[in-house]
Amino acid sequence: MNNGLVNAIIAYIMWGILPLYWKLFNDVPAGEILSHRVVWSFVFMGIFVAVQRRWGDMKRIAASRPLLLQLAASGLLIAANWLIFIWAVNNGHVVETSLGYYLNPLLNVLLAVLFLREKPNRGQWLAIAIAGAAVLIIAIDYGRFPWVAISLAASFGLYGFAKKKIVQDASVGLLSETAVVLPVALGYWVYLAAVGKTTAWTLPASTFVELLLSGVVTALPLLFFARAASRMSLSSLGFVQYIGPTIMLFLSIFVFKESVSPVLLVGFALIWTSLVVYAVSSVRSSRLAKAG
Numbered sequence: 583m584n585n586g587l588v589n590a591i592i593a594y595i596m597w598g599i600l601p602l603y604w605k606l607f608n609d610v611p612a613g614e615i616l617s618h619r620v621v622w623s624f625v626f627m628g629i630f631v632a633v634q635r636r637w638g639d640m641k642r643i644a645a646s647r648p649l650l651l652q653l654a655a656s657g658l659l660i661a662a663n664w665l666i667f668i669w670a671v672n673n674g675h676v677v678e679t680s681l682g683y684y685l686n687p688l689l690n691v692l693l694a695v696l697f698l699r700e701k702p703n704r705g706q707w708l709a710i711a712i713a714g715a716a717v718l719i720i721a722i723d724y725g726r727f728p729w730v731a732i733s734l735a736a737s738f739g740l741y742g743f744a745k746k747k748i749v750q751d752a753s754v755g756l757l758s759e760t761a762v763v764l765p766v767a768l769g770y771w772v773y774l775a776a777v778g779k780t781t782a783w784t785l786p787a788s789t790f791v792e793l794l795l796s797g798v799v800t801a802l803p804l805l806f807f808a809r810a811a812s813r814m815s816l817s818s819l820g821f822v823q824y825i826g827p828t829i830m831l832f833l834s835i836f837v838f839k840e841s842v843s844p845v846l847l848v849g850f851a852l853i854w855t856s857l858v859v860y861a862v863s864s865v866r867s868s869r870l871a872k873a874g
C-alpha cells in the first residue's frame with residue numbers, strides 16, 4: 583500500500599504539471615500532437631522493454647486473445663483521454679480539465695462499488711457526498727454542460743478500471759496499449775502529408791526535440807500509475823488523484839490567467855474537505871482492522 587501510494591503521488595504530480603508542457607505546442611493541432619505522442623511513446627517504451635529484455639512478453643500477449651482485447655480497450659481509452667486533454671489545454675480550458683479530474687475519483691468509487699465489491703465506510707461515504715455536492719456547485723457555476731470535464735473523467739476512470747482488471751507488467755502493458763493505436767497515428771501522419779497540412783515537422787529544431795520527448799513525458803507517469811493501480815484499492819487511488827487537478831487549478835489561475843469565480847473556489851474548497859474526511863476515515867478504518 584505504501585509503495586502504491588508513493589507511485590500514485592509521483593504520477594499525479596507529473597500529470598498536474600503536464601499543461602505547462604503541452605502549452606509549448608499551441609500552434610500544432612491537437613490531433614497531430616496526439617499522433618506524435620502515440621508514436622514517440624511507442625518508441626520510448628519499445629526501448630525500455632528491450633533494455634528489460636521483456637519482448638518475449640509481447641509475444642505472449644499477441645497469443646492471448648482475451649488479454650489482447652483488454653489492452654486494446656485500455657489503449658483506446660487512454661488515447662481518447664490524451665486527445666481531449668491536449669485540445670482542452672491548448673484552447674484555454676485548463677480549469678475544466680481540473681474539474682474533470684476532480685470528477686474522476688467519484689467515478690472510481692462508483693466503479694469500485696459496482697464491479698469490484700469494495701465497500702466504503704460511513705466516513706468515506708460522507709466524503710463522497712461532500713465531493714459530489716462540490717462538483718454539482720462547480721458545474722452549475724460553470725454555466726454550461728462541462729463536456730470536456732465529463733469526457734476526461736469517464737475516459738480516465740474507465741482506463742483505471744481496465745488497468746485493475748489486467749494482470750500485466752506495467753511497462754509491457756503500456757507498450758501494448760500504444761501499439762494498439764500506433765497504426766492510427768502513423769496513418770494520420772500519412773494523411774497530413776498527403777493533404778499538405780503537416781505542422782509539427784515544420785517546428786523549430788528545439789521545439790521539435792521537445793515534441794520528441796512526449797514519449798518520455800507520457801510514459802513515465804503512466805508507469806507510476808500502473809504500479810499504483812496494482813497495489814491500491816480503486817477508490818483510494820481515485821482520491822489521491824486530487825493532487826493532479828489541484829496543481830492544474832493553480833496553473834490555470836496563476837500561470838494561464840483563466841477566470842475563476844468565488845463560487846468555483848468554494849467548490850474546490852469543499853472537494854479538499856472531502857479529501858481530508860476520506861483520508862481520516864480511511865486511516866481510522868485501517869487502524870480498527872489491525873486492532874481487530
